């Protein structure tokens with residue numbers, strides 16, 4: 001039996017492991033952390049569970065290919081999905097803008113706010129509706145398709161292609177500014193950080209998925225989802241080594257012969273899959289000797305290929321959120337977070353998850369996007385443990401104060417205050433610059449669709465979110481599967497999905 005070693009037990013590593021086992025390989029997952037899931041995780045604080053990932057999971061609509069794939073890896077087995085009525089409620093000068101799941105409701109509520117934006121609103125809703133037919137491709141990766149399959153694939157992407165043509169080269173900010181009402185333009189502009197130069201298509205794709213019920217939230221949260229995948233992997237005979245960080249590779253004659261880990265163990269295999277951060281593979285494990293020009297181009301041009309991280313402030317609150325929308329974005333007096341001050345906060349509560357907090361209590365998170373300059377601030381601060389801790393504490397208190405100003409009934413009822421920074425994601429997951437996804441698509445950037453092959457090495461491949469920016473959980477799932485499909489092809493084996 002051929003042996004596969006998988007470095008990294010995030011969703012991509014778990015997916016690769018599950019399909020390796022299904023296809024008759026002997027596999028082991030090496031994970032640096034004590035738990036599996038990578039960025040798809042959550043943590044417990046004094047009786048509260050803080051979800052660290054899923055705002056939405058593309059793939060929650062029954063009967064769609066991506067939903068079937070999530071089920072094949074056990075991620076959605078017997079799990080109810082919460083489908084919020086509104087993805088986000090944006091407040092501006094007393095007006096609330098809702099991104100409703102019901103597209104007709106979204107349209108009529110926006111027209112009520114701004115009749116003079118009728119044409120733009122109709123256009124927006126039509127584009128979203130068109131994209132409801134879009135399905136993330138989960139079959140063969142492009143490089144394995146024959147000509148006929150490629151033609152069929154291109155035809156299936158017709159609607160998405162039309163939207164990309166129309167909205168792919170307009171920045172989201174310019175698009176938002178084409179709406180006359182400041183509440184509508186503010187709500188649209190929020191979707192991705194302003195300086196990214198992200199295209200307007202990002203919001204249309206997102207809303208296409210959300211309004212068709214394809215982007216719900218599996219109950220139990222992110223960590224539980226990852227642990228269900230781990231159970232599926234173990235039930236198929238897979239082996240997990242954790243905590244176990246891969247620190248170097250032995251290479252002979254264009255082949256990796258073994259991986260050496262920080263716990264003193266060495267693993268040999270026929271194939272090695274790096275389902276960890278791409279930079280970890282290129283720089284730490286391959287010591288910069290097998291760099292890929294496509295990745296280099298992107299690492300060296302953070303303006304056109306920005307990376308995003310966040311500061312995540314979590315609160316344990318002794319009360320219920322009752323009338324408060326699940327995700328509320330509201331104006332605040334400026335709060336400095338990282339390099340800059342923010343004047344809006346986005347709060348999400350988890351009252352739909354009874355298991356996340358003691359009876360009668362709530363968990364709330366606030367996510368503040370962090371960009372390149374912010375990362376530098378955190379990097380510098382992290383050199384001085386006390387200063388780093390104090391800054392986290394200061395931000396927690398300032399954010400709490402801003403929330404209490406908007407929601408005064410919460411005053412004095414906060415039991416837990418927890419702050420994660422880009423350095424947290426970096427230290428737990430080895431995430432490059434704390435990134436929560438891969439390179440962000442912008443109006444200036446070129447798409448990357450990478451096979452994961454490393455030029456000059458025959459038996460090690462990269463897998464995971466970095467192969468198909470912007471990444472995200474479905475990408476991790478699909479690339480894990482695709483990696484095993486390619487290895488099966490190399491072995492002249494027929495790939496088995498189920």
Ligand SMILES: Cc1cc2nc3c(=O)[nH]c(=O)nc-3n(C[C@H](O)[C@H](O)[C@H](O)COP(=O)(O)OP(=O)(O)OC[C@H]3O[C@@H](n4cnc5c(N)ncnc54)[C@H](O)[C@@H]3O)c2cc1C
Nearest residue numbers: 008010011012032038039055056246276436464465472473
């Ligand atoms: C705050 C936040 C919110 C998010 N929200 C969403 C969302 O709503 N929807 C969505 O689709 N996506 C979301 N994402 C993105 C999503 O979590 C990631 O795209 C996805 O989990 C990436 O999976 P991966 O397996 O490719 O990589 P990772 O999750 O980074 O997994 C890599 C694994 O490799 C391990 N590792 C690294 N180096 C080594 C080594 N040397 N040896 C051994 N192990 C190693 C790491 O510990 C990690 O477990 C969010 C991410 C964050 C952080």
